[in-house]
Amino acid sequence: MSTSRRKKHAYHHGDLQAALVLTAGKMLEKEGVEALKLREVARQAGVSHNAPYRHFTRREALLAALAAEGFEWLGAAQRKAAEAGGLRGMGEAYVSFALAHPQRFRLMFGGQIRIARHVRLREVAMRTFEGLSGALAARAPEAHGARDASVAAWSLVHGLALLLMGERIAPAALGGRKRDAFVRDVLSSIRFVVGPAQPAA
Amino acid sequence: MSTSRRKKHAYHHGDLQAALVLTAGKMLEKEGVEALKLREVARQAGVSHNAPYRHFTRREALLAALAAEGFEWLGAAQRKAAEAGGLRGMGEAYVSFALAHPQRFRLMFGGQIRIARHVRLREVAMRTFEGLSGALAARAPEAHGARDASVAAWSLVHGLALLLMGERIAPAALGGRKRDAFVRDVLSSIRFVVGPAQPAA
DNA sequence: GCCTTGATGTTGACATTGTCTACTTATCAT
DNA sequence: ATGATAAGTAGACAATGTCAACATCAAGGC
Numbered sequence: 004m005s006t007s008r009r010k011k012h013a014y015h016h017g018d019l020q021a022a023l024v025l026t027a028g029k030m031l032e033k034e035g036v037e038a039l040k041l042r043e044v045a046r047q048a049g050v051s052h053n054a055p056y057r058h059f060t061r062r063e064a065l066l067a068a069l070a071a072e073g074f075e076w077l078g079a080a081q082r083k084a085a086e087a088g089g090l091r092g093m094g095e096a097y098v099s100f101a102l103a104h105p106q107r108f109r110l111m112f113g114g115q116i117r118i119a120r121h122v123r124l125r126e127v128a129m130r131t132f133e134g135l136s137g138a139l140a141a142r143a144p145e146a147h148g149a150r151d152a153s154v155a156a157w158s159l160v161h162g163l164a165l166l167l168m169g170e171r172i173a174p175a176a177l178g179g180r181k182r183d184a185f186v187r188d189v190l191s192s193i194r195f196v197v198g199p200a201q202p203a204a
Numbered sequence: 205m206s207t208s209r210r211k212k213h214a215y216h217h218g219d220l221q222a223a224l225v226l227t228a229g230k231m232l233e234k235e236g237v238e239a240l241k242l243r244e245v246a247r248q249a250g251v252s253h254n255a256p257y258r259h260f261t262r263r264e265a266l267l268a269a270l271a272a273e274g275f276e277w278l279g280a281a282q283r284k285a286a287e288a289g290g291l292r293g294m295g296e297a298y299v300s301f302a303l304a305h306p307q308r309f310r311l312m313f314g315g316q317i318r319i320a321r322h323v324r325l326r327e328v329a330m331r332t333f334e335g336l337s338g339a340l341a342a343r344a345p346e347a348h349g350a351r352d353a354s355v356a357a358w359s360l361v362h363g364l365a366l367l368l369m370g371e372r373i374a375p376a377a378l379g380g381r382k383r384d385a386f387v388r389d390v391l392s393s394i395r396f397v398v399g400p401a402q403p404a405a
Numbered sequence: 406g407c408c409t410t411g412a413t414g415t416t417g418a419c420a421t422t423g424t425c426t427a428c429t430t431a432t433c434a435t
Numbered sequence: 436a437t438g439a440t441a442a443g444t445a446g447a448c449a450a451t452g453t454c455a456a457c458a459t460c461a462a463g464g465c
Contacts, residue, residue, distance in 0.1 A: 019442080037316060042422065051444045053424085058442090062423065109315060114370055115238060132372065150377055151386075151393040154364070158390070159356060162363025166355075169315055171333065176351055185352075189359070192352040193394045220413080243451065252415045254453085259413090263452065407465085415458070422451080429444070435437085 020058040022048050024068050028107075031069055035106050036115065041065065066110060067121035071128070073107045076100070078131040085138055091190060093138060094160045098186050101164035108164065152195040163189060221259040223249050225269050229308075232270055236307050237316065242266065267311060268322035272329070274308040277301070279332040286339055292391060294339060295361045299387050302365035309365065353396040364390060 016022065027044045041062050042052045059065040077100050084096035101108040110116070111128075118125050139153030163186065166172050177185050217223065228245045242263050243253045260266040278301050285297035302309040311317070312329075319326050340354030364387065367373050378386050 016442080035316070040422065041424090050442095052422095053445080054443055056424075056443095105315075112366065112370060112372070113314060114310060115236075132374070136374070136377075148389070148393045150379065151390045154367075154373060154377055155360060155390050155393045158363035158367055159360045159394075160363070161367060162359035162361070162365075163355070164363075165313065165366065166359055166362060169313060171313075172355060173333070173337070176337075176355055178351065188349070189352045189356050192349045192356045192397050193360075194397055196393050196395055217413080241451065242453095253451090254416080255414050257414095257453075409464090410462090411460105413458100413460080416456085417454105418456105419454080420452095423449100425446105425448080427445085427447105429442100431442080432440085434439090 016048075016050060016054075019048065019050060019054060023055055023058060023065065024072065027065055028069055028072070031106050031110065032104060033106075036066065036110050036113070039066070063116060064121065067116050067118075067124045069107065070111045070116055071121070071124040073104065073111045074124070074127045074131045076104070076107075077111075078127070078134055081131070081134060081138075090138065090156075091187075093135075094156065094190050095183070095186055097160040098164045098167070099183075101168060102182070105168045108168070112161075112165075148196055156195070159190070159193065217249075217251060217255075220249065220251060220255060224256055224259060224266065225273065228266055229270055229273070232307050232311065233305060234307075237267065237311050237314070240267070264317060265322065268317050268319075268325045270308065271312045271317055272322070272325040274305065274312045275325070275328045275332045277305070277308075278312075279328070279335055282332070282335055282339075291339065291357075292388075294336075295357065295391050296384070296387055298361040299365045299368070300384075302369060303383070306369045309369070313362075313366075349397055357396065360391070360394065 023044055026047045027039060030039050030044060030047070041055055044065070045052045045055050048054075055065065059068070077097070080096050080100050081093055084092040088095065116124070118128065135157060136153055139156055140149060167182070167186075180188065224245055227248045228240060231240050231245060231248070242256055245266070246253045246256050249255075256266065260269070278298070281297050281301050282294055285293040289296065317325070319329065336358060337354055340357055341350060368383070368387075381389065
C-alpha cells in the first residue's frame with residue numbers, strides 16, 4: 004500500500020520509511036552501529052533532520068527495524084540451508100551469514116536494543132529462534148540430552164561466528180584452509196551425545 | 205609507586221588514572237557501554253570534565269583500559285579453574301565470568317574497540333587467549349583435529365555465555381535446573397573428535 | 406630559598422548529536 | 436471543494452566528545 008508516488012514535489016517522499024531503513028542499513032554495514040547517526044541518515048535520504056521521527060519514535064526504533072530485517076534474512080538463510088544441507092548446512096549458513104553481515108549480526112545480538120520494547124523485532128526474532136531449535140530438536144526427539152545438545156549446537160555456531168568476526172582466532176589455527184573449509188572442519192570436530200551422558204575428562 | 209598523597213588540596217588528585225578506571229568500571233557494569241559518558245565519570249571522580257584527557261587520549265582509550273582489566277580477570281579465573289576443575293572447569297569458569305560481568309564481557313568482545321590501537325589491551329588479550337588455547341591443545345597434542353577441536357570448545361563456551369547473557373535461550377530449555385547445572389549439562393552434551401573425523405549426519 | 410619545568414587539572418569554546426515543540430504542506434475521504 | 440490528518444520542515448535545547456589556552460602543584464638544580 005505504498006511505493007506508488009515518487010519524485011513529485013519532494014515533500015512527501017513517497018516511502019521514506021523504507022528508504023531510511025535502506026540507507027541506514029548501508030551505513031550500518033559500512034561503519035558500525037556507533038557511527039550510525041540519525042541525522043546523517045536523514046541527510047543521505049535527502050530529508051530534514053527531523054523527518055525520521057515521523058517513522059521511528061527514537062534512534063533505537065530504527066536500530067530495531069534493522070535488526071528485525073536481519074533476523075528475517077537469517078531465518079530465510081536457515082530455511083534454505085536446511086533443505087539442502089541438513090543440520091550441518093544450517094550451522095555453516097549461520098556462520099556464513101554472520102561473516103557476510105558482521106555489523107548487522109552484532110546489532111542483532113549486541114544487546115544495545117531492548118528487545119522487549121520492539122514488538123516486531125521480538126516476534127521475528129522469536130520466530131527465527133523457533134525455526135532453529137525446532138530443526139535441532141527434531142533430530143533426537145525425546146532423548147534426555149537432546150535439548151541440551153541443541154543448545155550446545157547453537158552455542159557452537161554462534162560462538163564460532165563471533166570469534167571469527169572479531170579476528171580472535173589466530174591465523175595459525177586456520178592452517179592454510181579457506182574459511183569455509185575451516186568452519187566445516189571445526190563443526191565436524193565435535194559429536195553430540197544423545198543418550199545419558201557419561202562423564203568425560 | 206602511588207596511592208600515597210591524598211586529600212591535600214584536591215588539585216593533583218593523587219592517582220586519578222586508577223580512580224577513573226574504577227568509577228568507570230562501576231558505571232560500565234551498571235549501565236552498559238553506551239551509557240558510559242566521559243564527563244559523567246569525571247564528575248563522579250570529582251574532577252573537571254577534561255581531566256580524563258590527561259590520562260586517556262580519547263574515550264576509546266578508557267574503554268580499552270576497562271577491557272584490558274577484564275581480560276586480566278578472565279585470565280586469572282581461567283588459571284585458577286584449570287588447577288581445580290580441568291578442562292571442563294575452565295569452560296564453566298568462562299561462562300561464569302561472562303555472566304558475572306556481562307557488560308564487561310560485551311566490551312571485551314563487542315568489537316567497538318579497535319584492539320590494534322591499544323598496546324596493553326592487545327598484549328593482555330593475547331596472553332589470555334594463549335593460556336586458553338594452550339590448555340586446550342595440551343590435551344591432544346598432535347592429533348589431526350586437535351586444533352580444530354580446541355577452537356570448537358572455545359566457540360562453544362563463548363557462544364553459550366553470550367546466548368545466556370542475551371536471554372536468548374528460552375526458559376523452557378533450562379528445565380528447572382539452576383544455571384550452573386544447566387551449563388554443565390550443556391557442556392557435557394558434546395564430545396570432541398580427536399582422530400580423523402568421519403562425516404556425521 | 407628561589408625559579409624553572411613538566412605533569413596534572415581547570416575553564417571556556419565548538420561542532421555534532423538526539424530529541425522536543427511548533428509550524429507547513431500535501432493527500433485522501435467525504 | 437474542504438477539512439482532517441499524515442508526512443516533512445524549522446528552530447531550539449541540553450549533552451557530549453574533543454580542542455586550545457591557562458593555572459597549579461611537586462621536584463630538582465642553582
